[in-house]
Amino acid sequence: MKKTIITVVGKDTVGIIAKVCTYLANNRINILDISQTIVQDYFNMMMIVDMNDSSKPFGDVSDELAQIGEEIGVVVRCQREDIFKSMHRV
């Protein structure tokens, strides 16, 4: 199973997780893990998700999530897990 990492960074506001999760649910993207911190009022979230059941191409999901982020004023990024695994795991 190829996992994807979604990160959300920006000023904390109501409903960030709700909006992102609604989008993921509507596109049959399964959330495997969520972690979140707030550093100096800045919202910082990471999700590990499984996109295998989603019929949308990766590029579209990435663009649409970025678009949702723009609407709420945060940066949403969608990246294959491999880049983090190769950098941080031997």
Place this chain on the structure above:
Amino acid sequence: MINIFEVNETNEMIEKENLDVRTITLGISLIDCITDDLEKLTCNIYEKITTTARDLVAVGKDIEKEFGIPIVNKRISVTPIGLIGASACKSPDDFVRIAKTLDEAAAKVGVNFIGGYSALVAKGMTKAEEMLIRSIPKALSSTRLVCSSVNLGSTRTGINMDAVRLMGQIICDTAEATKESDSLGCAKLVVFCNAPDDNPFMAGAFHGVTEADAIINVGVSGPGVVNTVLKKVRGESFEVLCETIKKTAFKVTRVGQLVAGEASKRLNIPFGIVDLSLAPTPAIGDSVADILCEIGLEHAGAPGTTAALALLNDQVKKGGVMASSYVGGLSGAFIPVSEDQGMIDAVEAGSLTLEKLEAMTCVCSVGLDMIAIPGDTSASTISGIIADEMAIGMVNQKTTAVRLIPVIGKGVGEKAEFGGLLGYAPIMPVNRYSCEDFINRKGRIPAPIHSFKN
């Protein structure tokens, strides 16, 4: 499982510290294009390049998007044209036609440079190779994307001084042919000693004859990442310093290995090597000179620079070599002047001279790179500088290179403006004493004693 801190670390490297994959370079063999009919040869070359590299740029963009890592350049290298055109080309102008074909093919597939307008003349020149060399000024002034390189010597063969003499003149002629754009043609022309067959970086990339039909080579970068991490170990011992560089180089190179593997899989072209290079850009913070300053120098060029660079180069290799299954190319720290803001600052401050740069090339990955010199520098002086650099490579069994830009119409104190990744360069003074009688001697310098290893 990956945690949020690791994810943030990677993304900060990409966003704030200019971490990127500098280039995916697709090496293409043109050996099966060879024929004695020039028309047919150019058709074959165009066909082979546009077919093999058809998806290169699109695949590069997909990988960028999926992994969130910028891939700055997508490029092509081909078999040295001095070999490919040998049968069909009867004059330097015939070679220029091949250069134009390469330019068209590169534009068609959307890459930003194509390398391999090259001749390998370390021991001697064939008639065709001499014609190719003589065609370089016209080829580089009448094309946009073609890069040219000439290998003038090696540890095993010695230095071909006839070719060194000729290249001094060719560099002057190329400068003259492109004087409208601050002699930019010379930025696309490099001479080598011990040129590697699998270098992904321009201007010196070519697809060696030892290589397979097509191959993916990747060049990583990351001076900004090393610089940032070294800020956290100011004042610490050499052990801590070296360990820190090594670990960072490992992380940077792993990204290159991942991208190389993905590109290879998606293009169905075998993976060749990762070139572990710290390649700077003119962007602020993406500088090798800044790393030297962070190690403890006021400016690049100060006493201690060669030692600091030696240390840096070695740790980059030690960290990177375990991160990749195959390492090759030039691998080390690049020290171009015009492409590195810290180097430019050091030159302008009067700290960095041509002679100190020459010393630095003994311990870095390549050589005298992107250095602007006065436009009235004589061909024999340029040949002399080349000969010195080739000797360093030959004796030390390493790759060395020279990419000098005599900026026509400009002198010391003025600037050459190249734009984009090539940046700008303050024009540096050159020793004015003559070496003409030395350069005018015919023949070659024999291989050094330690090359006889059989």
